[in-house]
Amino acid sequence: MLRGVNRTLLGLAGLVLICGGGALLAAGLGVGVPSWWPWRGPDDVLLADSTRARWHDQGWWWPAVIAALAVVVILALVWLLAQLRRRRLGEVLVDTGDGEGAALRGRALEEVVAGEAGSVDGVARARVRLTGRRTAPAARVHLLLEPHASPEEALSRLSDGALAHARQSAGLDRLPAEARLRAVRHGPRRVV
Incomplete structure (x- = not known):
């Protein structure tokens, strides 16, 4: 079962990275992108100053960001430990x-x-x-x-x-x- 979960997670992560990277590369090279795409061309930025500062002065923002990153790190560590676990009985x-x-x-x-x-x-x-x-x-x-x-x-x-x-x-x-x-x-x- 672990092998199937690994393949699924790696496949989804790879698909997201390839699609996102390809779309950003297309926008950066000035290739035509769909109208709904948030970045239009090589002079556009990923996060504008207004977007980055929107939640900055809210009291819950930084604890929420830190908690989300902590959950991601904990899940990555659990996945790593599952890979290192011995499958053979000692x-x-x-x-x-x-x-x-x-x-x-x-x-x-x-x-x-x-x-x-x-x-x-x-x-x-x-x-x-x-x-x-x-x-x-x-x-x-x-x-x-x-x-x-x-x-x-x-x-x-x-x-x-x-x-x-x-x-x-x-x-x-x-x-x-x-x-x-x-x-x-x-x-x-x-x-x-």
Whole structure:
């Protein structure tokens, strides 16, 4: 979802900047602009003195400007932090039964699940990524299937094998998973 929001915001910002810059460039070069356009030619200014000083002596003007700029800065910082947030789970909290718990590296669990899923007959390659929270992880599994593989069998072995073993070894009540299957590209067979 974040990727879609990023693309939409960047697309809208780019569109506004290109349209505004192109219109200002056209007015600055003296190219014909529509009659409703506020700037007519190269000698016109963006903000006249009367426009700039209109709200200057009002008591609410500067606090409103500062508040609006602060909101823009806060939204930009939130967006930046969302970009820097790690999408991969760093560790999984394992309940050891003594009340303390242990931390299991997320990459280690990913590699073990990917190795076990990749060893299933018909699976050419498996990639696993853990997401979610430390106490409630979720798995995203990408399986690359050989041409002779049965998707149903690969999924059942993934859920009954690799994911079940990971859930049991980490002491998790549940390990929801999203599996994406793709077939290996192969050339046509030649009949002799």
